[in-house]
Amino acid sequence: MTGTTVDSQIDELSELDVVSVVEEVWATFLGADAFMPLIPLAPGTPAPADPCWDAAITVAGAWQGIIMISLEAGLAHHVTEAMLGLEPGGEHSTEDVVDAVGELVNVIGGNIKGLVPGPSKLSLPMVARAPIRVSSLVELVRLPLAWGEHQLALVVGVPAGGDSVEVGT
Incomplete structure (x- = not known):
């Protein structure tokens, strides 16, 4: 990371800022369902167990980073229904879930990108x-x-000590 340190990046992005972004995007995506709040779990709680859907988006530019989200499969389907206006509990194509979960991480990533130094681009x-x-x-x-x-x-x-984030499955 040219010109910045991890410590300075930590100062630029607070957990409270990220929570605010996630809550705002969540409410937008889920509409009336968003009245059931997101509840923070204890630090160290593991990511959702399989089966799950993961999504990631990278930020490249003055700030280098990655935003990743992991959703239990049932939640990914609920987000898909809400976003695409599908019948609750109905069948969903894999493409529909990929589109919805990808758009969720894209919007969260774009909002977080707005909190860090620019210019930068989303993948x-x-x-x-x-x-x-x-x-x-x-x-x-x-x-x-x-x-x-x-x-x-x-x-x-x-990234730890590098200029880019390497992502894979």
């Missing part, structure tokens, strides 16, 4: 029905959350 979202792995990541913020009976986790991180 296209990567969505997988498997854990997304990131090499050499320093987590700035980890938010384990519950929404009703479902769990999700959001991570904002920066």
Whole structure:
């Protein structure tokens, strides 16, 4: 990371800022369903267990980082229904879930990008029905959350000692 340190990036992005972004985007995506609040879980709570949907988006520019979200499968389907106006409990194509979860991480990532130094660009979202792995990541913020009976986790991180984030499944 040219010109900045991880410590200075931590100062630029607070957990409270990230929580505000996630809550605002969540309310927008879920509409009336958003009245059931996102509940923070204890630090150290593991990410949702399989089966889950993971999505990631990178930020490149004056600030280098990644935003990742992991949703239990049932929650990913609920987000898909709300976003696409589908019948609750109905069948969803894989493409519909990929689109909805990808758009969720894209909007959260775009809002977080607005909180860090620019100029910078967002990548296209990567969505997988498997854990997304990131090499050499320093987590700035980890938010384990519950929404009703479902769990999700959001991570904002920066590369450890490098200029880019390597992402894969």
